[in-house]
Amino acid sequence: MQDDRESQEDKIYEELRKKYKRMTISKSEMSNELGISNSTLDLYIAKGIGLPNYKKLGTAKNAKVIFNLLDVSEFLANTIKTV
Numbered sequence: 001m002q003d004d005r006e007s008q009e010d011k012i013y014e015e016l017r018k019k020y021k022r023m024t025i026s027k028s029e030m031s032n033e034l035g036i037s038n039s040t041l042d043l044y045i046a047k048g049i050g051l052p053n054y055k056k057l058g059t060a061k062n063a064k065v066i067f068n069l070l071d072v073s074e075f076l077a078n079t080i081k082t083v
Contacts, residue, residue, distance in 0.1 A: 008080070013073035024066040030054075033072065051075070 020029065030051075031041040044051050045065065052075035057064045 006077075009073050009077035012076050012080075013069060016069045016073060020069070023069055025069065025072065026067075027065045030067045030072065033076070 016025070016033075017023075025033070027041055027045075028038055031038050034041070036044075041051075045054070052067055052071040054065050054067045054071075057066065
């Protein structure tokens with residue numbers, strides 16, 4: 001089971017790398033990957049629930065937030081349910 005999850009994580013990571021061609025994605029790109037609105041993502045960030053690790057660049061209220069693709073792929077591999 002662990003190997004399947006790692007394999008899925010690797011596949012997700014490679015797809016994201018090809019799609020974005022960089023190691024991090026923005027809040028807008030993250031909300032697109034999750035299929036939620038930007039405002040819902042902001043709410044999740046404010047409440048600290050249901051998201052992969054992220055970095056806030058700066059201390060201002062509207063500072064840019066980025067998500068590392070490794071963290072995103074791990075999060076998606078652990079939350080996507082396959083039938």
